[in-house]
Amino acid sequence: MSSLSASNLNSHNRGEVAVSIKDLNVVYKTTLEKRPTLKNRLLQFSSGKKQTRIVNAVQDFNLDISYGSVLGVVGANGAGKSTLMRSISGILPPTTGRIELYGSVSTLLALGVGFSQEMTGRDNVILGGLAAGLSRAEIDNKFDEIIDFAELREVIDAPMRTYSSGMYARLAFAVAVTVEPDILIIDEALSTGDAHFKMKSLNRVKDLRGHNRALILVSHALATIEEVCNEVIWLNKGKLIQKGDPVSVVAAYKKFLEVGSSPMIDEDV
Amino acid sequence: MSAIDVYEPFHRGLPPLKKYAKQLFGRRAFISEFAKSELRRQNFGSPLGQIWLVLNPLLLSAVYFLLIIIISGQTDSARYAHLTAGLFVFYLITNSITAGAKSITAGGRLILNSAFPRIMLPIAASVVALFKFIPTLIVLFAIHLILGLPITYALFWAIPLIFIFYMFSLACAILFSCINVYFRDTQNLLPYLTRTLLYLSPVLYESSALTEKLSILKTINPLYPMLDSWSRVMVKGELPFATDVFQSLIWTLALLAISSYLFLSREREFAVRI
Numbered sequence: 001m002s003s004l005s006a007s008n009l010n011s012h013n014r015g016e017v018a019v020s021i022k023d024l025n026v027v028y029k030t031t032l033e034k035r036p037t038l039k040n041r042l043l044q045f046s047s048g049k050k051q052t053r054i055v056n057a058v059q060d061f062n063l064d065i066s067y068g069s070v071l072g073v074v075g076a077n078g079a080g081k082s083t084l085m086r087s088i089s090g091i092l093p094p095t096t097g098r099i100e101l102y103g104s105v106s107t108l109l110a111l112g113v114g115f116s117q118e119m120t121g122r123d124n125v126i127l128g129g130l131a132a133g134l135s136r137a138e139i140d141n142k143f144d145e146i147i148d149f150a151e152l153r154e155v156i157d158a159p160m161r162t163y164s165s166g167m168y169a170r171l172a173f174a175v176a177v178t179v180e181p182d183i184l185i186i187d188e189a190l191s192t193g194d195a196h197f198k199m200k201s202l203n204r205v206k207d208l209r210g211h212n213r214a215l216i217l218v219s220h221a222l223a224t225i226e227e228v229c230n231e232v233i234w235l236n237k238g239k240l241i242q243k244g245d246p247v248s249v250v251a252a253y254k255k256f257l258e259v260g261s262s263p264m265i266d267e268d269v
Numbered sequence: 270m271s272a273i274d275v276y277e278p279f280h281r282g283l284p285p286l287k288k289y290a291k292q293l294f295g296r297r298a299f300i301s302e303f304a305k306s307e308l309r310r311q312n313f314g315s316p317l318g319q320i321w322l323v324l325n326p327l328l329l330s331a332v333y334f335l336l337i338i339i340i341s342g343q344t345d346s347a348r349y350a351h352l353t354a355g356l357f358v359f360y361l362i363t364n365s366i367t368a369g370a371k372s373i374t375a376g377g378r379l380i381l382n383s384a385f386p387r388i389m390l391p392i393a394a395s396v397v398a399l400f401k402f403i404p405t406l407i408v409l410f411a412i413h414l415i416l417g418l419p420i421t422y423a424l425f426w427a428i429p430l431i432f433i434f435y436m437f438s439l440a441c442a443i444l445f446s447c448i449n450v451y452f453r454d455t456q457n458l459l460p461y462l463t464r465t466l467l468y469l470s471p472v473l474y475e476s477s478a479l480t481e482k483l484s485i486l487k488t489i490n491p492l493y494p495m496l497d498s499w500s501r502v503m504v505k506g507e508l509p510f511a512t513d514v515f516q517s518l519i520w521t522l523a524l525l526a527i528s529s530y531l532f533l534s535r536e537r538e539f540a541v542r543i
Contacts, residue, residue, distance in 0.1 A: 020272075028541045036542075038452035055541075083541075090384030091540050093276045093284070100272035109382045116310070116375065123306040130299035131385045133292075 014068035017102055018183050018214035019088060024097035026058040026080075026087050026238075057083035059238040061097070067182075070205070070215040072229030072246060074222065074253050080238040081218045085109055085187050088216070103182025103214070106132070108172055117161040121152060124160055125175055134179065142178050149204075150174035151197075170197055177204050184208060187218040202228070222250050282534040284386075289533070293386040303393040304400055313401065322401055323408050330356045333473055346416040347504055348475070353412055354503040355472035355496055357405040358431075362438040362492070363463040365398035369442025370449045370456050377543045387536040388529070391446040395439040409503065419506030426502045426509055433495060433514075437521045444528035447535055450542050471496050491520035 012018070029052050033040060036051075044051050057080045065071050073081050086092040088099055089107040116124060125146060129139040147153045150170040155163065163171070176184065186205070205228055208215060219225055225232060225246060232249040234242045236256075242249050279285075305314075312318040330353040337348065372390040373380065380387065413420070449455040467473070469490050476497040479486065487493045494516040498509030 028538060030538075030541050035453050036451060037454040038458075039454055041452065086381075086540060087276065090274065090276050091381070093537055094278050096278055099276040101274040101276075102272055104273070107382055116306075118310050119306050123309075127299060127303055127306060128379060128383065130296060130302055131379055131389075132383045133295065133385070136298055136302070 012067040012103065012182060012212050012214075014066070014212050016067045017064050018067045018069075019063075019065040019102070019216075020098075020100040021061055021063045021088070022098045022100075024058055024061040024084075024087065024099065025056070025095050026083050026092060027054060027056050027095040028083075028092065029054055057238050058087065061238075061240055063233065063240070063243070065183075065214050065216065067103075067214050068209075068212045069231055070209050070217060070229045072225035072232040072249075073216060073218040073235065074220075074225060074232060074250065075235035075241075076257070078237075079235040081235055082109065082187055083238075084235065085185050085216065085218060089185055101183065105183045105185065106176050106179050106181030107185045107187075108176035109185065109187040118159055120158060121147075121156040121160055121163065121171055125156075125171065128175060129179070132179075138179075146171075146174045146178045149178060149200075166194055166197070173197075173201050173204075177201075177208065181213070183214045183216070185216045185218075188220065222254065226250050279537060282537075283530075284533060284536070286533075289386050293389055296385060296389055299385075300389055300393045300396055304396045307393075307397045308400055319404060322404050326357050326360050326405055327353070327408060337473065347418070350412055350416055350418055350504045351475055351500050352473065354409055354500060355470070357402065357409060358434055358496070358499055359467060359470065359472050359492075360405075361398055361402040361434055362441060363466075364401055365395040365438035365442045366445050366463060367456075367459055368394035368397055370445040370459060372442070373446045373450050373539055374453065374543060380539055380543055387539055388443060388532055391442040391532075392439065394446070395435070395442040398438060398442075399435055413503070418504060421506040423502055423506050423508045426498070429514075430495070430499050430502060430509070430517075433517050433521055434499075436525060437491065437495065437517075440521065440524040440528045443532050444524070447528070447532045450535070450539055466490075466492065469493075471500065475500065491517075491524065494520070 031052050032050070041051060059080075061084065073084070075081050083092060085107070086109065087094055088101075089105050089109070091107075091109070116127075119127070122143075125143065126136070126139055129142075130136065147156050150167075150173070152167060152171055152174075155167070160168070173186075176186065202224065205215060205217070209228070217225065217229060229246050232244065232246045233240055234249050234253045234256075242252055308314055308318075313322055330349075333352055333356065334349050337352070369391040372394040373387065376390045379385075412418075445455060445459070469486055470492045471479070476487075476493070487497075494510075494513035498513045498517065501507045501509050
């Protein structure tokens with residue numbers, strides 16, 4: 001599990017390895033029901049129905065991510081993008097293989113802020129920060145910057161259940177980028193919020209790119225990927241299909257989306 | 270350059286325990302902050318909220334006391350003290366179970382977004398239950414004085430007994446938080462479970478009232494030796510039986526070990542089950 005307070009030195013050289021992934025496989029078991037209950041389990045057990053399934057979410061994955069780079073991750077739904085991001089951030093440890101991190105990580109997955117809907121935005125920011133490994137003093141130092149960036153000063157002491165989805169997104173993004181991580185992972189979060197905030201968050205990502213951080217950006221917005229990233233990987237069914245410059249990988253991925261298959265995917269590797 | 274963090278497969282389904290314990294200790298501020306925020310959210314930060322914290326179990330004990338008078342037709346002050354002391358500490362356990370059961374499923378966003386020792390969520394829930402219990406000790410002390418119950422050195426035994434009760438309630442919180450991830454209707458069963466546990470424990474009745482036929486409860490109910498010791502100390506001002514304290518400790522340590530193992534061996538899956 002990463003600790004944000006472990007290093008906020010920000011003194012990495014461009015090209016230095018930030019994340020090293022070797023022979024990664026992530027397998028997990030999940031239920032077929034969205035809300036598993038004892039009652040349903042007993043009913044299904046008596047009928048002999050299958051209740052769980054094994055998901056091979058990431059398979060034989062190898063990758064090095066360097067400081068100073070912005071890695072785009074593209075792939076259809078269920079490709080394993082979110083699982084890969086959760087593995088890199090320590091949320092879902094590998095089944096086999098190894099992930100090495102050479103810096104502090106901040107994640108913006110599933111719009112992470114909003115731990116408790118009933119608690120205020122302020123409490124959620126503090127608790128989220130403490131859970132991620134920041135000290136109370138570090139959170140207090142960054143607090144004003146977070147709420148100013150999120151433009152939520154007036155409602156920060158209101159329960160989060162009163163927030164709109166855009167406000168959620170703004171607060172989550174503000175927390176993730178303001179803690180100044182060495183490695184920042186953003187999973188499909190740049191497309192949230194209104195047009196003004198989208199532009200603001202995109203500019204912040206570009207700004208971070210210039211500070212020799214390592215950024216990983218998962219998005220279905222291919223134009224943004226092409227604009228911001230300097231390297232892109234394409235995942236399909238848990239496998240790395242292609243890695244390279246944004247233009248060529250996005251073009252291959254677009255072609256795949258149009259025709260539904262690709263020689264690279266069909267090939268049994 | 271050496272890696273700051275390395276993620277490898279869990280050994281026998283368990284996270285690296287030394288690293289886990291270190292990270293848990295490093296995040297102790299979360300636990301106290303969570304407890305404060307949660308008490309604030311439930312309005313227990315205000316004076317009226319704190320009064321309600323004491324008034325609620327007090328009213329409940331009055332209702333049960335009335336019931337006992339109607340059923341048995343007779344009562345005495347020691348019986349009321351026994352009932353109140355038992356109910357207050359029983360509520361520590363049930364509050365911990367109820368809040369603990371929800372702790373992982375309610376922490377969904379945090380679990381999906383951050384890597385941290387998940388066990389700190391049920392720990393935080395049990396700390397909230399402990400914070401709610403502490404004011405009731407003042408009421409117990411007041412009742413003790415008003416009813417003229419004996420004040421002896423044995424009362425100091427309340428401290429280790431509260432510790433045992435807390436550790437037991439923590440073990441329950443950890444266990445039910447894990448079970449609730451797999452069976453979301455566990456929460457619906459809890460009121461029945463805790464009510465049954467109440468009737469099988471020496472709260473509404475004294476241990477001496479138990480018939481020979483039902484004496485098996487003393488062995489199979491982990492709360493029995495704890496509550497009996499608690500009543501001896503808090504009501505009679507007598508020392509608890511060594512066997513009862515020993516039995517309570519064994520139950521608590523065993524449940525803590527089992528629930529922690531179950532939780533740690535399953536927590537990797539929480540992010541994909543929520």
